[in-house]
Amino acid sequence: xxxxxxxxxxxxxxxxxxxxxxxxxxxxxxxxxxxxxxxxxxxxxxxxxxxxxxxxxxxxxxxxxxxxxxxxxxxxxxxxxxxxxxxxxxxxxxxxxxxxxxxxxxxxxxxxxxxxxxxxxxxxxxxxxxxxxxxxxxxxxxxxxxxxxxxxxxxxxxxxxxxxxxxxxxxxxxxxxxxxxxxxxxxxxxxxxxxxxxxxxxxxxxxxxxxxxxxxxxxxxxxxxxxxxxxxxxxxxxxxxxxxxxxxxxxxxxxxxxxxxxxxxxxxxxxxxxxxxxxxxxxxxxxxxxxxxxxxxxxxxxxxxxxxxxxxxxxxxxxxxxxxxxxxxxxxxxxxxxxxxxxxxxxxxxxxxxxxxxxxxxxxxxxxxxxxxxxx
Amino acid sequence: xxxxxxxxxxxxxxxxxxxxxxxxxxxxxxxxxxxxxxxxxxxxxxxxxxxxxxxxxxxxxxxxxxxxxxxxxxxxxxxxxxxxxxxxxxxxxxxxxxxxxxxxxxxxxxxxxxxxxxxxxxxxxxxxxxxxxxxxxxxxxxxxxxxxxxxxxxxxxxxxxxxxxxxxxxxxxxxxxxxxxxxxxxxxxxxxxxxxxxxxxxxxxxxxxxxxxxxxxxxxxxxxxxxxxxxxxxxxxxxxxxxxxxxxxxxxxxxxxxxxxxxxxxxxxxxxxxxxxxxxxxxxxxxxxxxxxxxxxxxxxxxxxxxxxxxxxxxxxxxxxxxxxxxxxxxxxxxxxxxxxxxxxxxxxxxxxxxxxxxxxxxxxxxxxxxxxxxx
Numbered sequence: 001x002x003x004x005x006x007x008x009x010x011x012x013x014x015x016x017x018x019x020x021x022x023x024x025x026x027x028x029x030x031x032x033x034x035x036x037x038x039x040x041x042x043x044x045x046x047x048x049x050x051x052x053x054x055x056x057x058x059x060x061x062x063x064x065x066x067x068x069x070x071x072x073x074x075x076x077x078x079x080x081x082x083x084x085x086x087x088x089x090x091x092x093x094x095x096x097x098x099x100x101x102x103x104x105x106x107x108x109x110x111x112x113x114x115x116x117x118x119x120x121x122x123x124x125x126x127x128x129x130x131x132x133x134x135x136x137x138x139x140x141x142x143x144x145x146x147x148x149x150x151x152x153x154x155x156x157x158x159x160x161x162x163x164x165x166x167x168x169x170x171x172x173x174x175x176x177x178x179x180x181x182x183x184x185x186x187x188x189x190x191x192x193x194x195x196x197x198x199x200x201x202x203x204x205x206x207x208x209x210x211x212x213x214x215x216x217x218x219x220x221x222x223x224x225x226x227x228x229x230x231x232x233x234x235x236x237x238x239x240x241x242x243x244x245x246x247x248x249x250x251x252x253x254x255x256x257x258x259x260x261x262x263x264x265x266x267x268x269x270x271x272x273x274x275x276x277x278x279x280x281x282x283x284x285x286x287x288x289x290x291x292x293x294x295x296x297x298x299x300x301x302x303x304x305x306x307x308x309x310x311x312x313x314x315x316x317x318x319x320x321x322x323x324x325x326x327x328x329x330x331x332x333x334x335x336x337x338x339x340x341x342x343x344x345x346x347x348x349x350x351x352x353x354x355x356x357x358x359x360x361x362x363x364x365x366x367x368x369x370x371x372x373x374x375x376x
Numbered sequence: 377x378x379x380x381x382x383x384x385x386x387x388x389x390x391x392x393x394x395x396x397x398x399x400x401x402x403x404x405x406x407x408x409x410x411x412x413x414x415x416x417x418x419x420x421x422x423x424x425x426x427x428x429x430x431x432x433x434x435x436x437x438x439x440x441x442x443x444x445x446x447x448x449x450x451x452x453x454x455x456x457x458x459x460x461x462x463x464x465x466x467x468x469x470x471x472x473x474x475x476x477x478x479x480x481x482x483x484x485x486x487x488x489x490x491x492x493x494x495x496x497x498x499x500x501x502x503x504x505x506x507x508x509x510x511x512x513x514x515x516x517x518x519x520x521x522x523x524x525x526x527x528x529x530x531x532x533x534x535x536x537x538x539x540x541x542x543x544x545x546x547x548x549x550x551x552x553x554x555x556x557x558x559x560x561x562x563x564x565x566x567x568x569x570x571x572x573x574x575x576x577x578x579x580x581x582x583x584x585x586x587x588x589x590x591x592x593x594x595x596x597x598x599x600x601x602x603x604x605x606x607x608x609x610x611x612x613x614x615x616x617x618x619x620x621x622x623x624x625x626x627x628x629x630x631x632x633x634x635x636x637x638x639x640x641x642x643x644x645x646x647x648x649x650x651x652x653x654x655x656x657x658x659x660x661x662x663x664x665x666x667x668x669x670x671x672x673x674x675x676x677x678x679x680x681x682x683x684x685x686x687x688x689x690x691x692x693x694x695x696x697x698x699x700x701x702x703x704x705x706x707x708x709x710x711x712x713x714x715x716x717x718x719x720x721x722x723x724x725x726x727x728x729x730x731x732x733x734x735x736x737x738x739x740x741x742x743x744x745x746x747x748x749x750x751x752x
Contacts, residue, residue: 017716054715132639186705212703214716215746261637261649263508264661273637276652276659283653285640327588329562339430340393340590370591 125159141166501535509612517542
């Protein structure tokens with residue numbers, strides 16, 4: 001069989017687990033074609049030939065590619081125009097949990113072109129998200145999609161699925177990165193959602209079609225979620241949630257890491273609170289906060305939260321001075337109020353009548369005091 | 377009347393509002409005695425004589441002190457050994473809302489000595505605190521008091537009163553700083569609490585006994601709360617809460633500012649979220665987090681939240697490799713698992729039996745898969 005770069009990568013991706021550092025190092029040194037030829041001839045680099053021998057039997061990457069294509073699945077490699085070069089940043093990042101480097105290639109099912117995802121934002125969190133966390137994921141996914149962002153997540157229970165659903169509700173694109181083959185549904189109950197994504201967005205995996213989800217594959221998958229996005233929001237995560245590994249990858253990639261707070265009385269937000277507390281993540285409360293951090297500088301500035309306008313805001317400078325001098329509790333004579341305000345007696349008398357008309361000052365037998373309304 | 381520094385300060389404190397920058401500047405320049413003598417003779421500095429003339433009539437500081445003493449109220453001035461020198465930092469801080477500088481003196485009612493408050497922490501927040509915020513204030517106040525901290529707050533409705541009550545429940549000391557005279561109860565319904573503090577802790581104010589609470593006095597009062605404490609926790613605050621001014625004073629004093637997050641779906645935490653988001657405050661979730669920031673370095677280190685221990689934590693290295701290679705969904709033959717794990721077939725067979733005994737691996741007709749328990 002004549003071997004091109006694509007076929008060699010299809011083969012190599014099945015000889016090691018995703019994020020295998022040794023494999024990545026030898027591909028960088030020798031090229032995928034040369035490395036695979038050597039392994040096939042039993043003359044591969046020390047430390048690789050032995051472990052891959054069993055997997056080499058019956059390998060046929062051309063057949064794998066053809067079968068995948070028949071099911072609407074393509075294999076995107078770094079030399080393709082569709083390759084999302086955001087992933088290349090993984091080659092410069094330190095590894096985590098013995099996993100790292102850019103993927104050898106990505107299996108993709110769905111119409112979204114990976115190099116053209118609009119402003120991709122990762123949204124991740126606990127599989128066992130609370131009602132609060134799932135509500136926030138749904139609403140934030142919707143609002144980000146509405147603002148033109150593509151939501152990248154992992155199609156898991158809880159926060160992931162609510163983020164995808166929010167994006168769909170907002171009429172936006174959404175991409176699921178899986179820890180198994182893109183032809184498989186994990187969890188099985190998310191098959192309808194995944195089929196929908198395969199028609200409207202994309203399902204992505206480093207693993208060849210048919211591969212099963214395994215624990216280590218979730219961890220290596222998380223680096224792809226972080227690297228496909230311009231920033232990551234951890235919507236809700238308990239202390240040891242897998243979402244923390246996606247957060248750590250985001251930090252290693254020097255991309256904005258954001259986390260949503262929640263009640264401190266619930267363990268479900270312990271992980272996000274720790275990320276914010278130690279300075280790893282910026283606190284975000286809404287899609288607007290996220291856009292400010294991941295959008296082009298200056299395009300999505302948020303207004304500082306102002307609270308509602310208050311009756312006091314509409315007063316003149318003199319009126320405010322008098323309001324500030326009015327007692328909150330027991331009434332005072334206007335002369336005492338003038339003294340406190342540092343204003344003339346006549347001026348204060350007139351102003352008090354104006355303030356009474358505006359409902360800000362209240363007249364009592366003993367003098368004047370602040371009306372309840374002015375305390376708002 | 378012969379005038380000493382204390383009497384001069386009692387008089388001056390009644391000639392201007394708390395935090396009056398002009399007054400503070402002239403006291404620093406001339407001394408309290410000289411300034412008051414000049415004002416009394418009508419030869420005071422420009423810009424002061426006119427505004428104080430009306431207030432000078434009938435002033436008798438010696439009588440004021442004596443009457444106060446009869447009601448268990450003392451006046452503490454900077455030259456007293458009881459003066460809390462933490463307040464002096466206000467002289468170096470920039471002013472805010474045209475208010476600033478250390479108080480001229482403090483009226484105090486209660487047995488707590490201001491210079492000996494044990495590790496004072498300010499807890500502040502919205503008068504209209506939510507049930508969540510009030511619960512957090514109560515529990516945090518209790519736990520901080522239990523750890524030996526004195527809680528400083530403002531005796532207002534909502535977060536303030538729950539912080540004081542928490543401190544009392546924790547058997548600790550607590551100090552209320554008021555925006556009116558220490559003989560007055562504002563709000564009136566907090567009179568029993570204030571009377572309790574007057575017996576167990578202290579009630580403090582810059583304002584002479586009898587003075588009424590006014591809007592501007594709450595703002596100047598907030599600087600005293602911030603300056604009496606080694607750090608401030610904003611427990612819950614909406615966007616325009618008065619607690620934000622206490623937060624700003626804490627920042628100006630270069631002391632630790634902390635804020636408790638809450639649900640992003642509620643407006644009641646908008647102010648605390650903004651303080652954290654912009655980097656002004658550190659997120660805290662518990663008394664332990666607060667102690668780490670305000671306690672002596674190294675004394676109150678918090679453990680990173682770890683979540684509960686997991687079944688996986690107790691496995692050997694080989695067992696973990698096999699667990700990591702087990703499919704989550706559909707079972708796989710042990711030969712395939714060995715290939716994924718990069719281990720010998722015999723070793724994997726033995727390990728799978730051990731893992732089955734531990735409830736981590738599940739045997740199926742088609743091979744092995746991860747037991748549900750191992751996903752915890």
